[in-house]
Amino acid sequence: MPVVVVATMTAKPESVDLVRDACTQAIEAVHGEPGCQLYALHEADRTFVFVEQWADADALQTHSTAPAIGTLFGTIGEHLDGAPDIKMLAPVVAGDPAKGQLRP
Known part of the structure; x- marks a missing residue:
């Protein structure tokens, strides 16, 4: 069963470009996971x-320890205004x- 995640991060005012760049650099690697x-x-x-x-909870678990995520949070951690808010969601x-749900 697919798992939907919404991860929200707020950059410090002086770090918006750095956070955007680091996030976009991670995307290609994550797409290949x-x-x-x-x-x-x-x-x-x-x-x-x-x-x-994510295809299932195992795929999400693998993603959470993937190199791209370690690099991303290692780069942006001190540039965020507070901790990321990460929620796993169930469709209603x-x-x-x-049109009422994300589809693989």
């Missing part, structure tokens, strides 16, 4: 949001099922 179905970065002001979908499907 087993079980990655979606890993999309979004931005608003100083806030960066990854919307992710309503309306048209094709």
Whole structure:
């Protein structure tokens, strides 16, 4: 069963470009990880949001210890305004099922 994750991070005002660059550099490697179905970065002001979908909990677990993630958080850790907020979500499907949930 797919696992959806939303990871939100806020950059310090002087670090927005650095955080954006580090996040975008991680994307290609993460896209190549087993079980990655979606890993999309979004931005608003100083806030960066990854919307992710993994094939299953094992794929997400592997991702959490992958080199790209270690490098990313090693680079941006001190440039964030607080800790990242990472939530695993369960779909609440309503309306048209094709439009009411992320799909692999």
